Amino acid sequence: MAKAVKIILAGEGGQGVQSVAEIIAEAANEQGREALYIPNFGVEQRGGVSVAYLQIGDEPIGAPKFLTGDIVVALSDRAVHRTRQYAGPETVFVYDSGIEGVEDAIPTNAKKVLPIPAIEVAKNELHPRVFNIIIMGAVIKATGVVPEQRAKDAIEKKLGYKFEKNPKLRELNFKAIDRGAELVAGAL
Amino acid sequence: MADKPIQGEKRVFMTGNEVVAYAAMAAKAEIMYGYPITPQNEIMHYWTRMAPKYNREFLQTEDELSAGFTTLGGVLAGRKAFTATAGPGNTLMQEPMSMAEAMRLPSVVVVQQRGGPSTATVIYSQQEVTMTTLGGNGEGLRVVYSTSTHQELFDYTIKAFNTAWKYRFPTFVLGDGYQAKMRESLTMYDPEERGIELLPAQPYMGKPGTPGVDRPPSQYRNTYNVEEELYEVLQGYFEDYAKMAPEVAEYESFGVDDSDLVVVSHGVVARACKEAVKELREAGVKVGYFRPITLRPLPEKQLREAAEKSGRFLVAESAQGQLDRLLKEALFGAKVEMIPMYKPGVGITSEEVAARVKSVMG
Amino acid sequence: MSVQPAMPKSWRLDTKPHKFCPGCGHGLVLKALGQAIDELGIQDRAVFGCDIGCSLLSWDFFNVDTIQTHHGRTTPVVTGMKRANPNLIGIAYMGDGGGYAIGSQHLVNAAARNERITVILVNNTQYGMTGGQMAPTTMPGQKTETSPYGRDPEKTGYPTQGPEMVAAITKEGAYVARGTVANLRQLKGFIKKALENQINGGGFSFVEALSTCPTNWRTNAEETWNFVEKEMTKYFKVGEIKVPGPRQEEGN
Numbered sequence: 001m002a003k004a005v006k007i008i009l010a011g012e013g014g015q016g017v018q019s020v021a022e023i024i025a026e027a028a029n030e031q032g033r034e035a036l037y038i039p040n041f042g043v044e045q046r047g048g049v050s051v052a053y054l055q056i057g058d059e060p061i062g063a064p065k066f067l068t069g070d071i072v073v074a075l076s077d078r079a080v081h082r083t084r085q086y087a088g089p090e091t092v093f094v095y096d097s098g099i100e101g102v103e104d105a106i107p108t109n110a111k112k113v114l115p116i117p118a119i120e121v122a123k124n125e126l127h128p129r130v131f132n133i134i135i136m137g138a139v140i141k142a143t144g145v146v147p148e149q150r151a152k153d154a155i156e157k158k159l160g161y162k163f164e165k166n167p168k169l170r171e172l173n174f175k176a177i178d179r180g181a182e183l184v185a186g187a188l
Numbered sequence: 189m190a191d192k193p194i195q196g197e198k199r200v201f202m203t204g205n206e207v208v209a210y211a212a213m214a215a216k217a218e219i220m221y222g223y224p225i226t227p228q229n230e231i232m233h234y235w236t237r238m239a240p241k242y243n244r245e246f247l248q249t250e251d252e253l254s255a256g257f258t259t260l261g262g263v264l265a266g267r268k269a270f271t272a273t274a275g276p277g278n279t280l281m282q283e284p285m286s287m288a289e290a291m292r293l294p295s296v297v298v299v300q301q302r303g304g305p306s307t308a309t310v311i312y313s314q315q316e317v318t319m320t321t322l323g324g325n326g327e328g329l330r331v332v333y334s335t336s337t338h339q340e341l342f343d344y345t346i347k348a349f350n351t352a353w354k355y356r357f358p359t360f361v362l363g364d365g366y367q368a369k370m371r372e373s374l375t376m377y378d379p380e381e382r383g384i385e386l387l388p389a390q391p392y393m394g395k396p397g398t399p400g401v402d403r404p405p406s407q408y409r410n411t412y413n414v415e416e417e418l419y420e421v422l423q424g425y426f427e428d429y430a431k432m433a434p435e436v437a438e439y440e441s442f443g444v445d446d447s448d449l450v451v452v453s454h455g456v457v458a459r460a461c462k463e464a465v466k467e468l469r470e471a472g473v474k475v476g477y478f479r480p481i482t483l484r485p486l487p488e489k490q491l492r493e494a495a496e497k498s499g500r501f502l503v504a505e506s507a508q509g510q511l512d513r514l515l516k517e518a519l520f521g522a523k524v525e526m527i528p529m530y531k532p533g534v535g536i537t538s539e540e541v542a543a544r545v546k547s548v549m550g
Numbered sequence: 551m552s553v554q555p556a557m558p559k560s561w562r563l564d565t566k567p568h569k570f571c572p573g574c575g576h577g578l579v580l581k582a583l584g585q586a587i588d589e590l591g592i593q594d595r596a597v598f599g600c601d602i603g604c605s606l607l608s609w610d611f612f613n614v615d616t617i618q619t620h621h622g623r624t625t626p627v628v629t630g631m632k633r634a635n636p637n638l639i640g641i642a643y644m645g646d647g648g649g650y651a652i653g654s655q656h657l658v659n660a661a662a663r664n665e666r667i668t669v670i671l672v673n674n675t676q677y678g679m680t681g682g683q684m685a686p687t688t689m690p691g692q693k694t695e696t697s698p699y700g701r702d703p704e705k706t707g708y709p710t711q712g713p714e715m716v717a718a719i720t721k722e723g724a725y726v727a728r729g730t731v732a733n734l735r736q737l738k739g740f741i742k743k744a745l746e747n748q749i750n751g752g753g754f755s756f757v758e759a760l761s762t763c764p765t766n767w768r769t770n771a772e773e774t775w776n777f778v779e780k781e782m783t784k785y786f787k788v789g790e791i792k793v794p795g796p797r798q799e800e801g802n
Contacts, residue, residue, distance in 0.1 A: 022371070029201040029373050038370035041227070042310060060337070062463030064366045064456065065535045219634050247633050250659035254626040257619065257656075261630020264597075264617055269634060287620055393615040393631060394638045398594040400562060400613025409609045409618040411602070 004034070004057030005143050006066050009135070010083045011075030013050050016132030021052035024136060027146045027154035028056045036061040049082045056145040071142055072110075073135060075118075080105045092142060094184070114142075116183040122176070130176035137180020142188060151177055193242055197377045204367040207338050207374060208272065208298050209234030211345035214379055216386050217296070218267040219245040221258040225277040226310035227365040228300040232272065252277040256284025256297075263293045264408075266391025268349055270296035274365075275304060278316050278323075285358050286324030290410040292425070293392075294352035298345065298361045300368040303533040312365035313533040314455055317510035320360050321484040329425055331359040331436055332484040334454040338374040341367060344481075346379050346386075353387040355432045362483065364506075366456050366535065429485070437488070438481035443469055444494040447476035449527075449549055452494075453504040454480055454511055457536045461504055464541035475545055483511070488518045495524035502548060504529040504536055558584025560593045562613045569607040573774055575731040575761030576604060579672055580611055582729075582738035582759075583641070587614065590745055592639050599628040601644035601653070604678040608643060622653025629656075629665050639748055640667040647677045650686040650710045661716045664723060664753040668744045671712060671756070674763040675782065682766030686710035689781060694766075709785045716756045717792040723753030726792040730760035732779045733788070740790065752794045760786055 007024075009017040018039050025037035033056055040051040055061045068088035074080040074095045080102045087093050087107035095106070097115035106113055116138060122131035133155070140151050155173050156163065163170035193213040202210075208231045212220065220239075222232045236246050249255045255271045262269025273281050278299050288295045301316040303309030322328040331351050333344040345361050352359040379386060392406055399405035412418040440458075443465065444450050453461040458479040465477040478494045478501075480486050495501060501524055505511045508530050516526065529536070529544050557563065561584050570576045587593055598614045600606050602621035609618035619627045628640040649657050649671040660667065676694045677683040684697040687709045691700040717726040725747040729737030737759055744755035760782050764774045 025371055026201055029199075034373065035201070036370060036372040038366060040311075041365075041369060061372065061459075062538045063460035063536065064370045066537050067539045221630060221633075245633060247629075249626065250655050253623065254629075254656055254659070257623045257626035258630030258633065260619075261627040261632075262634035263630075264627070265631040265634035265638065267634040269630070283620060284623070287623075291617075391635075393597045393617060394595065394635060395615070398613075399615055400560075400593070405562065405610075405613050405615055407610050407616040409606070410620075411606050411609070411618060 004055040004059070004061055005071075005145050006069045007054040007056070007139060007143060007145070008069040008072040008083055008086045009052040009054065009139070010049055010073065010079035012078070013048065015050070015075050017050050017052050017075065017135070020132045020136045020139070021054045023154045023158060024140060024146065024151065025054055025056070026157075027150045030154065031146055031150055033058060033146075034061055036064055038064045049076070049078050051082065071139065073139060075135065077102050094138065094142070114184060114187050116187075118180065118183065121179055121183065126176055126179065127172055130172055133173050133176035134180035134183070137177035138184045141181035142184045148177055148181060191242060192378055193238055194376050194378050196381065197375055199373055199375050201371055201373045202338070203230060203369055203371050204338055204341050204363060205230035205300070205369070206234045207341045208345050208361070208363070209238065210376055211342045212270055213238055213242060213244070214376070215346040215349040216268060217244070217270050217349060218389070219247070219262045219269045221247045221249055221255045221262065221269065221271050223249050223252050223255045223273070223277060225252070225274050227302055227368040228272040228274045228298065230368070231298060252280035253283055256281045256295075257287075259295050259297075260284055260288055260293050263295050263389070264392045265394060266389050268353070268389045270298065270349075272298040272300070274300045275302040275316070276307060278319055282319060282323035285330065286326045287410055288358035289324065289326050289329040291408050292356040293358065294356050295358045296348045296352050296361070297358065298363065301362065301364040309533060310365070312506065312535060314364060314457060314506040315510065315532060316362070317483060317507060318513065320362050321514065327422070327426070328484055329429055330357050330484055331355070331482065332362050333360065333481060334362045334483050335367065336455055336458045336479070338367070338372050342374055342376060346384070350387050351436055353389060355428070355436070357429065357432070362455065364456055433485035436482060437485050439479060439487040439490050440481060441476065441478040441490070441494065443476035444478055444497055445476075447474045447498045449474070449500045449502055449545065450476040450478050450494050450498045451502045451504060451541060451545065452478045452511070452515060454483060457504055457506055460536050460538040460541050463538035464545065467538070468542060468545055473545070473549065475549070483514060486514060486518045491515065491518055492522050495519050495522045499523060500525045500527065502527045502529055502545060504541055504544075506531050506534055506536060508532045558588050560584045560587040560612050560614060562610060565610045568611060570604065571765045573762060573764035573771065574604070575674060575759070575763070575778070576608065576672060578731040578734055579670065579737065579759045579761060580608055582734055582741050583670065584612065585738050586742040586745055587612070589742060590749065592745065592749070595637060596639045596641060597628070597631055598641045598643065599624040601648035602679070603645040603648055605643050605645050605648065605672060606679075622648045622651070622656065624648065625653055625656040625660050625667075625669060628667050629660055632665065632667050636666070639745065641745075642667060642669045644669070644671055645678065646671060646673045646675070646685045646687040646710070646712070650712055657716070658719060661720050661724070661754050661756065664721055666748050666751060666753065668748050668755045669757070670741065670744075671758045672761045673712070673758050673786065674761040675709075676763065676766055678763050678766055687712075689785060713756060713758045713791045716754070720754050720792065723794050724792055725752065725755040725794055727756075727790045728758045728760065728786060728788050730778060730783070730788050731762060732760070732775065736788075743793075747794055758786070760788065
């Protein structure tokens with residue numbers, strides 16, 4: 001029996017890490033898998049590093065939080081500092097290659113450290129708004145927790161009403177999934 | 189107007205607070221009274237969105253004292269009434285719930301524990317165990333269910349209304365910030381379609397007929413003039429409680445018969461313990477798992493058996509020994525070593541439990 | 551053969567004589583309330599909540615369904631009943647400590663929400679049951695167990711103007727008055743109007759009743775009446791303060 005895949009997503013408020021975690025969790029649930037997602041939350045309505053804990057498996061999930069992630073994704077310098085504690089010998093540590101000055105904070109004990117140019121791709125190729133969807137593509141490719149099509153279905157479910165008005169948005173989001181997947185495909 | 193928010197069975201994926209709101213709907217709760225406090229707020233948010241559609245009521249009060257006492261007013265008027273709170277709100281809630289104990293008012297309170305003492309954190313803890321089981325200036329005449337999964341939050345919120353109205357003791361569903369905010373799957377259902385009878389509420393006040401003419405007046409007090417009067421009333425309550433205890437006490441356990449150590453926990457921490465114990469057992473470690481579902485009353489008989497068989501309990505909780513204290517009282521005289529694993533206000537992972545068990549067992 | 555004074559129909563005869571001290575004003579306020587209940591014919595749907603303090607001794611006073619609550623918490627209990635079953639006529643009965651001190655947040659917020667309940671607050675200028683301590687309503691210079699040299703307004707403020715406060719925070723539809731046990735006909739009229747306002751779905755209704763406590767005041771009959779009629783009215787003006795209708799909103 002395979003153990004649940006443990007995922008940490010961390011970024012600044014507004015980077016959309018919680019939406020990504022929620023959409024992946026819902027996609028997995030739709031597929032009939034077990035998923036558990038919990039955000040960190042505190043007294044600040046805004047500000048602070050936003051961390052999402054996500055687990056996906058085929059058996060009921062145990063504790064909602066965990067010590068070591070199978071994949072840890074950090075999207076800002078503060079997020080790198082905050083999440084390095086979740087890296088272990090089996091961890092793939094992903095961070096945006098555009099983050100500067102964090103060389104010393106990147107965990108040295110991770111199985112693999114993977115810088116990806118998600119911010120750059122979002123800005124130059126797609127649209128800054130789909131930055132988090134690129135991350136989502138990267139996470140599902142790296143973990144295989146849900147097929148890409150399932151992720152797209154989940155996005156459709158969530159944002160379908162917007163896509164109806166502007167079909168180009170759908171294309172943009174789906175492209176972002178594909179690009180995110182490509183960013184990690186070569187590196188893994 | 190549809191009268192049932194849930195028809196048939198439905199697998200859903202949502203937060204625990206949303207689950208509680210749906211469960212209270214499914215239990216045919218008629219009115220919620222509440223005051224904002226994190227991490228229970230979304231129970232009110234979901235309830236207020238659904239309430240007008242299903243002919244239910246809501247009142248936002250000025251504080252938790254008022255939320256508790258208006259809940260008692262709702263019960264007195266013969267409605268299934270409930271409230272939800274946490275932390276310092278739970279502290280205030282103890283005053284109305286002591287009145288519920290004194291007057292046998294079947295109120296239901298959902299508690300989503302947060303860090304303590306004081307304002308502490310809005311996040312999570314298991315530090316409201318002592319207060320929820322034994323709070324108020326009384327004797328703990330109440331039922332407390334400690335849930336572990338969203339499925340249980342749904343099941344036991346429904347059950348809480350039945351327990352309260354059957355035995356007429358205030359009943360608590362003890363969750364926590366993790367359960368409140370996390371999302372996982374569960375199956376929601378209409379309890380009556382599953383054959384679960386929902387006990388009807390009955391009015392204490394405002395019954396049909398003119399008091400003194402058609403019937404005696406219904407008059408309730410919690411104040412007594414002489415010591416003996418109070419003593420006598422309480423003896424009746426203790427008798428009722430003792431009779432009820434074995435009927436409502438619930439637990440979950442495995443591997444206690446062949447183990448040298450049993451991990452005891454409750455609520456969300458039990459998820460970590462269950463996972464850890466399962467893995468360790470698969471690896472051949474002789475360790476067992478015991479989890480009281482009711483913290484008040486405790487499943488005393490089963491606890492003692494587990495204690496005497498294994499001789500060692502590892503008590504894991506996100507508090508500084510609040511569960512442990514309850515266990516020790518229940519186990520007094522039993523030959524069992526109690527090994528603490530306390531992380532007050534902080535979550536406990538299965539990795540940590542497994543590591544601790546290994547270090548204890550050598 | 552002794553002659554019994556006429557008692558309201560809604561009184562519970564088997565619990566009389568009542569438990570209040572000789573000279574206490576509670577019996578008079580409850581008489582006015584009993585008469586109002588009789589005249590309105592609401593004995594079958596009235597629910598009576600009493601507080602802690604001497605008011606709790608009214609827990610078996612009427613042939614009316616009754617709940618004796620905690621100190622200060624009668625307002626939310628009655629609010630909860632009324633919200634759950636709007637057909638009931640909710641009456642919350644309390645003293646000045648219960649309404650203006652420990653339960654003031656409930657009074658303020660129930661008034662601000664315009665809860666359709668009737669609050670009757672008995673003002674006898676001190677805490678009776680606990681043995682005569684200073685209350686929010688204690689008069690300047692008045693000696694109590696916790697102001698043995700007389701209440702000093704510089705240190706402890708002036709007597710709470712309860713009805714004036716309630717009138718200020720309620721919107722149209724509310725009824726607010728201050729009566730006195732020294733004028734029972736008028737007090738009954740105020741209580742009746744307050745209950746009618748609830749029956750008509752108007753809004754929050756509040757009557758403060760100036761009352762007596764010879765036990766803790768340590769006064770004889772003459773001094774007692776003098777205090778409630780002459781001294782208390784210096785600070786507590788008797789009369790209707792707010793009656794339903796938008797006209798009253800203008801104020802001046």
